[in-house]
Amino acid sequence: MIKEACVESYLEAKLAQKKGANRIELCSDLANDGLTPDFEDMKKACSGLDIPVMVMTRPRAGNFVHSSEEVEQMKIAIDQAKEAGADGVVFGLLTAENKIDEANTRLLAEYAHPLPVTFHKAIDEMDDPVEGVRVLKTIPNIKRILSSGGKATAREGQQVIRKMIAETDGKIIILVAGKVTAENVNEMQQITGTTELHGRKIVADLTLSEKI
Template identity: 35%
Template sequence: MTYQLEVCIDNIESLHTAIRAGATRIELCSSLALGGLTPSLGFMKQAKQASSIPIYAMIRPRQGDFLFSEEDLDIMLADVQAAKDANLDGIVIGVLTTDAKVNVSMCKKLIDAASGMGVTFHRAIDQCQDVEQALEDVISLGCERILTSGQKSTAQAGLETLAKLHQQAAGRIQIMAGAGVNAGNALEILNKTGINELHLSGKTVRASKMKCIQNEAQMGASDVDDFQIPVTGFSAIQSVKNLYQ
């Protein structure tokens, strides 16, 4: 069986690392620390030029929940167009209603705007009140896959729901497991659920290469070290890839 290994990244350095380590698809984001937001047009274009594998852009205009306004939708539609202009392979979306159902009408507008591109529905499904109905709604929209942790904090904790969703999907859509996936649990997730797509970031950090460090000039939150650069770890991705080769 062929397995897909999607790696989410938020900088160009990590793109190169993920590809070298064996990623088969990239989820392109900004701000992974916030769960992933829409990448810039410049990042989209540069990543497409540099990549030998498919790239899907996260379309999420802000952090927080997935209840978006009409203004948010206009932003997302413009970002979908940017992804098309950058010749990316697909988009990653998720919009919910106030009562935690899939917002079919808003999602359809985004999917229509992305005509010709692949579409993944992201972990917004993990916030739905009725995940079985949400799965059917996403299938009706024509998405290729759903990224989910089985409505738990990690995919390993959500194994039972992941297996049920895979069974319910019955080949109509791909179920991709994400959240806390690593070499220590990847095979268990694959074997116990029957799915064949995994999603991870392989998060690590590297020290700044600057020779002069100005620690007193904090750029953002006080608990964030500006001189520790979050990047994808080569071994974290390769170790998962090697499990099923």
């Protein structure tokens, strides 16, 4: 099982590693579901940790319908992630109809190479996340999809998550999120059938734990 901790600072990342995280998703502004982190935080985390660091690439809060100008901002963030030494990037783009924005997703996935891409929980805005998997598995360099099965929690979305995993044909990892905590991570792994899980509190409540 891979436990990916979602954090918004270098200190939280260090603590998550100490508590047993296997991988970090580094963001800013988690109150708005995560935005692109500061370049200095990217560099600190990528140089100061012994586990992989995935960097969020999201230019603003709100929906996931991104303009051409915002796509250019995402390219800059990808350049920064590469320069910082990140192990991958995280982004998600939809159309106004809540379908996968295939054109821009392909463009950014190719631009990010050789860094692997996680398509984030934008997929949960779709009427049918399984359809999203069907599209994303055809796009080179999309290695993971972060999802709670279109529901608020992984527990509620477990049946859809299992359908998503089946749809991948082994080409993409479904990274399960949605109120996954240190207390329930083993159960969430069992009921969804995934090998990788993600959460703000997946190894500890970092907002309440001691700082290091």
